[in-house]
Structure formats: structure tokens, C-alpha cells
Amino acid sequence: MLDTGYTINGVRERLGGVAAIALAREETVPALRATRDGDPLGTLIRLWWLGVPVRAPGWLPVAELAASGLVTAEGDLITSAVHLQPWETGGYLVSDRKVRPGDPALRTDHVVGAGGASANLAQLVSRRPVESALDLGTGCGVQVLHLAGRAGRIVATDVNPRALELARLSWALSGIDGVEAREGSLFDPVAGERFDLIVANPPFVISPRGRFAYRESGFEADGFCRDLLRLAPRALSPGGTCQLLANWLHVGGEDWRDRVGGWLTGTGCDGWAVQRDVQDPAEYVELWLRDAAEQGTPRYRELYDDWLGWFESMDVTGIGFGWISLHDSGSLDPVVRVEEFAQRVELPVGEYVDEVLAAVAATHRLTDDELLGARLTVAGGVVEERVGPPGAEDPARIVLRQTRGLRRSARVGTVEAALAGVCDGDFPLDPLLAAIAELTGENLADLRAKAPGALRPLLAEGFFHISTG
Structure with missing residues (x-):
């Protein structure tokens, strides 16, 4: 071909x-x-x-x-x-034929081809080589194509035996052998085993009932993704990472960050969750009815009404979509970070996701005294923007902006901006603060007291790095 x-x-x-x-x-x-x-x-x-x-x-x-x-x-x-599609790795993927409006209804064991979600997960997953990897919910086998070559041993699981059948064809056509394919739900097929890397594009769609194995688990609401995260640490090797896509509910009177953060807290792992999109209930229902080619069918209105009514019964105001990463750092003080990105990010995230996780964890565990004694450098690609009336002595707003990586932005004060201009790894933070205090006339004790709290988020978000040289 x-x-x-x-x-x-x-x-x-x-x-x-x-x-x-x-x-x-x-x-x-x-x-x-x-x-x-x-x-x-x-x-x-x-x-x-x-x-x-x-x-x-x-x-x-x-x-x-x-x-x-x-x-x-x-x-x-x-x-x-079947649907046989070339993939960006140079291999091929075998799935059931795409169902379009007017086609017969999906079979319950339909195997979907690779699409936007598959590509999103592949872009997120760490690129570091590992001895063992688990692709949980392999579907047509797409993540294995990305893992091949950087994982010594790969196990792929799915609850749908037809998915495993077509995945094997995908791997054979792509020249990949030695993958261990196992049938079962969650971590049942690998009970007692541990992996350096776990990836999952799970059946995260939140619906009243599980009609299609490729997208719905049959668990209550968003419980499948919650349970997957709670069970994942048992299957992680020390230092291992689990990365997945997920949907979660936004419920009236509840902060979605607390909901997702609650899933991560208690795992014993460092956790990072990012919401990339949120849809209102009607938009979400329409998306997944179109996905199953049910728009325009006799049952469309009935299914739509039933799904919306179910959301209303739980006071659902929206459905979030995003990435979640767990890292078994071995720390007795795990850190959880939950945030939202609307901006475009540099791809693939997997090229630098390990650095993101490490920065969040290290900054959380750094004492104020350790921070004041650290030598900081400004991350590559960080630029400063100043906004204010022309000719004004002081800007109304100073923003540090990343032009690479996650492309975050942070509004900062004059002290943080001054440090961004002088932090090159040559001197610890404390003498730099002393120099700034002397130039500006600010009280050095106040700067020392405020600096850790102001700089800690900037370190965690990758605006500054701690120099190890």
C-alpha cells in the first residue's frame, strides 16, 4: 500500500x-x-x-x-x-467501517477507528523509553503503534473481543509483533502485574446506559474514569506514569476542580489534570448521537430527551474533557494540580510532560529557605509584556508569557519581573533580592517574606527553572 x-x-x-x-x-x-x-x-x-x-x-x-x-x-x-486507515506512525489501523447518516445502526461491539481523541492521547504520552507499557482499552490498537519502539514489552487490553481481533490485524499490517493482547475490564487482565507506563483512551462517554462498548462503560455517570485512576497505582512500577483522557461532570453547586482533584487525592501519586474543553449538556448529547449516526433517525428525539433528562436529574451543568497524568514518585507528600487550558499548546506535549510533572512536584516540596538559596534561570521562550499609558513611569500590568510548551501566561509584579531579567543561574535568589531592595528602596525583609509565595507558582508553571549547574 x-x-x-x-x-x-x-x-x-x-x-x-x-x-x-x-x-x-x-x-x-x-x-x-x-x-x-x-x-x-x-x-x-x-x-x-x-x-x-x-x-x-x-x-x-x-x-x-x-x-x-x-x-x-x-x-x-x-x-x-472494515475501515483500514494509514496512521501518522507509518502503520495501518483496522476498525469497523465508519457509520454515516443513513447507514444501519452501530453494532454494540463496534470498534471505532482512530480519531481526534486517539491523536490527543498520543501527543500527551511521555516519550521516555520504558521497559513495560500497558495500553488499557486498546480499541483498534492505535496507541500500540506509538508505543512500539520505545517500550520493551507491551500489553494491550480491551473488554471487547472484537476490538482485540481487529487490533491484532492493525499490528500485523504495521509490522509490530510480540504484543500481549488480553480481554477484560479495567485492570483485571493484568492483576498483580506492574508497568512503567500505562496509557488509556477509555470509554469515557457519560450516558444513561452503556450501549456501545467502544465509548461507554456502563458505570454510573463518570465513575469509570474515577475508578480507573484509583486502581492505577496498583499497576504502576515505582517511578511509573499513567496517562489518560477523561470526561467529568460539572454539577450545580460543586467546583469541577474539587471533583477531579478528589479522584487524584488518595492515590498516593502526584497528579496533574487539565481541562481542555467543556460542553453544555445539549451540545454533549448531540455530539455523541451524531457519533453513532443517530441524528435524523426515528429514535433521535427520544434518545436526546432521555439523555438530557438524566443529566437534569443530577443537576449537570456541563461536561469537561481533558488529560490526566499520575506519577508514582514514591513521595509521602504527593501533590495534585488541577487546571484549565484554553490556549493552544506546543505539540507533542509528551516531549516535555515529564518536566511539567517534575516541576509541579519539586516546587511543592521546596521549603522557603531552599527556594531563597536556589539559583534560578528563566525558561527558554519566556517573554515579558508591559501594558500601560504611553510615557507612564510604571506599567499598569506586567505579564510573563511562554511562547513554547504549554504557553501559559502569568500576571506578575515588578519584583518578579526584575528577577526574570537577572536570573541566569549565577547567583542564589537571596542576594538578587538584596540587590533589588537596594535599587528600589523596598524593605529586604518584606521581599524575603513575599518572594517564595510569589515565585513558587511561577516555578511550578515553568516560567523559572532551578539551575543544577
């Missing part, structure tokens, strides 16, 4: 922007027009990506594909029995 150009880039170039955007709206006509020449690449896109019958070309091993269950043949026409 590589010889035909059936790769991620090959498909993108062939379809073009208009057809790709139309497919996102479930409109196939532009893509069919772009692939109507009957050449090898166009034929494979129609067969595997668009799921339409094609005339069997002589260069395609139809009998072998039919025997593997990948296509069905009738006369000189062949139809894909």
Missing part, C-alpha cells in the same frame, strides 16, 4: 482541503470526485477510507484479503468489510 501512496500525507494531498473538510461534516461527494480516476491511490481511498464498492483491480490480492475478512467480493466488485 505504501507503493500506491496510501499514507496519511498521500490521502491528504489527494483529497485536498475542500474534500477533507466536507468529510468532517460526513459529506462524501467531494472525496468521491477527487478519487474517480480509478488509479491505485484513488481506488484504495474509495475502498478503505470511503467504504464504497470498487472494481477489483488486478494488482490487489482480492482472494487473500477476502480470506482475512478485510473485503467481500461479488462478481468483479469488492467492498471493504
